[in-house]
Amino acid sequence: MTDLSNESGRHMRIHTLHHDARPDWPADPLRHLSGMDRRLFQRFGQGPVTTPPWSLIHQTIERHATASPLAVAAEHLGETITYGELDRQAGRLAARLARLGVRPGDHVALFVRRSIPMLVGLLATLKAGAAYVPQDAGLAPPAQLGHVIRTASTRVILTTSGYADRIPAPPGHTVVPIDTAMAEPFDGEGTGCPFAPARPVTPDDGCYVLFTSGTTGAPNGVTVTHRNVCNLLLTEPGDLGMRPGMRVSQILNVAFDMAAWEILGCLSHGATLVIRGADIAETVRRVDVVIATPTVLSAVEPELCGRIKVAAVAGEPCPRALADRWARVCTFYNACGPTETTIVNTMQRHDPAALRLTIGRPTPNNTVYVLDAERRPCAIGETGEMWAGGDCVSAGYLHNPRLTAERYAPDPFLGGGRLMFRTRDLGRWTPDGELEHLGRTDDQVKVRGFRVELDSVSAVLEAVPGCVRAVTLKLDDRSLVSFAAPLRVDPETARQAVARALPYYCVPVAVHTLPALPLTSRGKVDKPALLRLAAERRTAGEVAS
Template sequence: MKRASGRDQPSALDERDARLFRRFGWGPARAVPRVAIHEMIERHAAARPSLTAAEHGGERITYGELERQANRLAALLIHRGVSPGDRVALVVRRGIPMIIGILAILKAGAAYVPQDAKMVRNPALRHILATADCTIVLTQSDAPVELPPGVLGIDIDRARAEAPDAPAPRIAHDPSRACYILFTSGTTGTPNGVAVTHANLANLLLTEPGDLGIRPGTTVGQILNIAFDMAAWEILGCLSHGGTLLIRGDDIAATARRVNVLIATPTILSRIEPEACEHLRTVAVAGEPCPGALADRWAARSAFYNGCGPTETTIVNTMQRHRPGLRLTIGRPTPNNTVYILDEHRNPCPIGEVGEMWAGGDGVSAGYLANPGLNAERYAPDPFLGGGRTMFRTRDLGRWTRDGELEHFGRTDDQVKVRGFRVELDAVSAVLEGVPGCVRAATVKLDDRTLASFVQPAQVDPALARKTVAEALPYYCVPESIHILEALPLTDRGKIDKTRLLRLARLGREATA
């Protein structure tokens, strides 16, 4: 990553803060192999063909067999017209065919566009296929999907059984080519496709700490929805280092008890007992704010990493190795990445002042598909790295601590007005998560005067919870009602389902009216 700056000195900062702006904001420079991710997997298949690559429901596949079956399917894709740079949708159930499909698409030089066949709805799938210009979809016989006219479905299960053996495709692989296309929910509810390159992904997976210490023989859990970008961390992070991927069934906790490395959202992790996970040595969370008590509990038993970063910056672009009893932050920029805390005019904020996080460096993705307006809104030339580099507006709020770590203060779109005052909903939830017995909390806005909060588990005292907020925050931040639940509801990506909580809060209000 180029360290020279497009500006001699960040504006509006004194000499000390200008120096710290660069010291804190630039991640360490590290050399990263210029390879396509699947080439790393191929190397492990050649070196250790008998090592188990993945396991699901009693079925196992070795690296050698994974390579053989992926080559067969890749040859079929190429025969059907797939060319380097194309996009192939993967609409499957969780299992070993999912892994074969990913590897085959990459071997053909294409980017995979993943969707869970159990979760995706037909209107969303049609939008995704059209936006990504997918004319071929890998499917499964036990999870049929409705495809629009002109789109060819190829059954992975049938291809596994019937396709003839084939050598590895002889394609020149370009690390700047897209590896996968992830569709985010978007602020309007319409999914936006984000193109993430092999080079973007290699920068996280093939450097510390993003490699999570995975080595041949390390068992890694695969618990997340394939359409969630953190699933790529699980799958490709494991296989690119020769690990063994344990793909879960219906019981996430049962998988967690068997693995050495687990990647999860904090909400999913809050439903697992760390004391039962005796083999677990490394845990990484991201996707939503993590409660300090949850981090302390897991960090007492394993190497615990708290990360942050949207899909557009390749899964996470900051990480912290947390230790019990210390302040929980989202850490520092990962290798070859940068983070800038900027004001509304895109000027650097003084150290310690809250601003919006912009991300630069090698993790910044190639942008949104077929959406130039959104690209112009969220991506901008990076004036600090210069050299034609791009930075991304994360919409996360943060500030630098005195020792150069990032404190996260929620998202700009999580800020609401209540009684004319600005309130950060995650700040209210963070106070609630400090109440004795509370594992997870969430807060929603009911109207211009009222908040409602939810806490997990059901044993939390709601009166104590409300009193705690009243003592810690201004009166306009105090929830009108606090609802206790055994477990907060989840989205299909393992995050707190705030839309469902808002419906529950409104129903509760109507019932007491």
């Protein structure tokens, strides 16, 4: 049955001001703009208004299981699972989660690696009305898994038998190996009729909780709702044209929000998810749709991907040459958006003949505002900070009201209690209404497509015995480098401390020790000098080898 309960369309007209805006906002926050800029602010900043056909993402998967139970939902290393079997296994596991006390609104840890059981655990969690909390069981250190369990209050942890022993489950928690549960004989439970949770799931219930790097070394949990997810995945262009019979790659880390675009996007449209093994390029050559970061996609030759129809990148700035190359062989989307705004909230279909590569326009039912330091709209063409509004905006950070208040604010342009999110991305509108991305306003960087707070890495280093001061810098799109003072700090000990505390993509390729960190004339760490030193030491190491 089609669910049309999403009422986003009624709220999407941008007004000049609402009563629930900040008390220090002027009566007309657009009054400093010219008449033309006022009109363009509203026209450019608002995405198309539409109603997604469904408001619960797992119901779309169940629909395909009913309509085409023998269609292949996923394949991995020679194994396959049909939509009917995926739904049946997930229904049985959902019933088990309910017996373990999982209720709508709860969180269930999903500590897995790419696999078919990963999909069963994910869908079972959604069927039970809970939000899944994904971590890569093979890469996340136990300290991080423990933090996620505590912060997300996950009483049940889904994993696979090969990783069950390394899960730091506190007393009273239950670890369920999904593959073991799948191998048990069916007793009829979870089959024949859909699993019914204790109460109906609503569009504003959580779909998943992702953890982003925090400034204190502790990742922050962000709850993304069904409404948020359906708004991107079930409308154009976020659906990427996926449909039954198409093949979609699953090449990204399950803890990365773009993996939800791969997995939920594919299954909600009845396509086949091709889960990669060790060779990313081999997988991409066998699919119609690929979603990746530019760094990942740069390792694949588009000319060898004769089947590819659509490619979409996000997570970090995309080189123009890469966009041009892929856009010549398929439909290519350059997109942008942090986890807090549900995967991406702007998209551009790139044309190699275009004057510029941009991040496009707001996706449906979403808004983007380019604001100055006083949160006033910038004139068209002026650089400012991008704020995101509309149905993409998540509710905030788990158990972190200070950070939520810092990054989210009442949306004075939509009103109605809506929130807008401070992306900390700099941008400007082009004359034809597309957004140019001009970098970050802070020290938050992207490495391998993952968001990293450099200070979080430095904080771990500064906790190493003997370390007085540390700084971490982005060396390139795939690596970080750290400097620690004084010289007595053991570099390998320091590097291993980061490996134990943070995800793999936060671990610097090297920790260089110095008597003291160089300073600028204003008493700040001289980061350009450190980057030059890192380049010199890298060159010296290559020559020596």
